[in-house]
Amino acid sequence: MTSSSSVIHHPACVLVTGGAGFIGSNFLLRMVRRYPNVQFVNLDKLTYAGNLMNLTAIEDAHNYQFVQGDVADAALVQELFATRGFTTVVHFAAESHVDRSILAPLAFVQTNTMGTVTLLEAARHAWADRDDDPARYRFFHVSTDEVFGSLGDDGFFSEETAYDPRSPYSASKAASDHFVRAYAHTYGLPVSISNCSNNYGPYQFPEKLIPLVIMNALHERPVPIYGKGDNIRDWLHVHDHCDAIDVILRRGTPGETYLVGGNNERSNLDLVTMLLDQVDEVLGRPAGTSQQLITFVKDRPGHDFRYAIDATHLRDALGWQPQYSPEDGLRATVNWYLDNQPWLDAVNDASYRAYYEQQYAAR
Ligand code: NAD
Ligand code: DAU
Secondary structure, eight states, rough: OOOGGGGGGSSEEEEETTTSHHHHHHHHHHHHHOOOTSSSEEOOOTTTOOOOGGGGGTTTOEEEEEEEETOOOHHHHHHHHHHHHSSSHHHEEEOOOOHHHHHOOOOHIIIIHHHHHHHHHHHHTTTTTGGOOTOOOOOEEEEEEGGGOBBBBBOOOOTTOOOOOOSHHHHHHHHHHHHHHHHHHHHHHEEEEEOOOOESSSSOOOHHHHHHHHHHTTOOOEEEEEEEEEOOEEHHHHHHHHHHHHHHHHHHHHHHHEEEEEOOEHHHHHHHHHHHHHHHHHOOOOOTTTEEEEEEEEOOTTTBBBBOOOHHHHHHHHOOOOOHHHHHHHHHHHHHHOOOOOHHHHSSHHHHHHHHHHHHHHH
């Protein structure tokens, strides 16, 4: 077994996929400025979830370039590997919304599974000299805790938890994780996998719970809570997730999986109530006003009850721990969306509204 100190990876040219989405754009905004000597190429299809507005702060940076394209387009991906000299892939691109995966699963198979295998194939061929220097290349696959299924009232997911995906989204991500592991095992591809809990923070598309609640409260629209609101998620600020990826990418042991979580479990109802109270405070509304917008709606089919992460391995092996306290992180997030209403208005377009209607018509 190679010791981790002998395989510290120094990225030189990084292919970031899905860098115009929520987590990918936060990652690029941090890393392009943190590492001015590293080149970053952002390959993004610009689906409804991708938005170049997120990246205006770095669009002219000397070490950043955007390429519009599909990770499942083998010819394009191979050409990029052949011409750019990537040392590193950080793979975020995905269809990421559980509710959409229930409405239309095939796009999830195509992007999340086929797209990942397309990238793995390109890396396997382009990095043919990988055995000469195990530290030279790294394929980082950004995955989710949802691959482990659902917890009851007790217990935590850890690196030893068996896979048990239960939605089309999580099944497509689990399949992609298995392919990444298979390429490490069969071809010796130097990979890292992270499985992270629910992220929150700036630039999250408002189909997801936290920005949806803030946007609807702002416009005094109903705030939908699935079922009774007793499902539990473990929330982590997106900057903490990005910093975990950075440390695993550089110092993680190739072939290992790391679980990333916030140690911040909340029921949906508690979380939404807290967010609505903060919105009232910031907008100067009388306390309790926005809570009246809460509307209990039919539950998500197959709704996972609880996710919770034991991130001990990442903390002990690499010294990572969240820097945001949940209170500060959530408050900063409410402020960010209320300060960035043009961003919310821009993404809340006709296609988004059509999805929203379809979502409720299907329930
Ligand atoms: P997102 O939906 O906000 O962004 C996805 C990005 O991928 C968009 O920019 C989109 O245009 C792009 N994309 C989609 N299909 C593509 C394709 N075929 N080719 C190229 N680009 C494509 O997603 P996110 O929330 O930022 O999640 C990023 C990754 O992190 C995903 O792999 C997701 O499974 C994982 N993850 C997310 C969370 C979370 O809480 N959001 C938690 C853990 C893991
Ligand atoms: O755990 C990591 C996962 O977290 C990521 O892999 C996914 O990409 C990401 O979307 C997220 O999945 P969830 O399904 O947990 O997130 P979402 O924001 O859709 O929902 C959070 C919880 O809130 C969930 O229990 C469903 C509930 N919910 C959601 C919406 C959109 C509501 O009650 N009402 C809503 O309108």
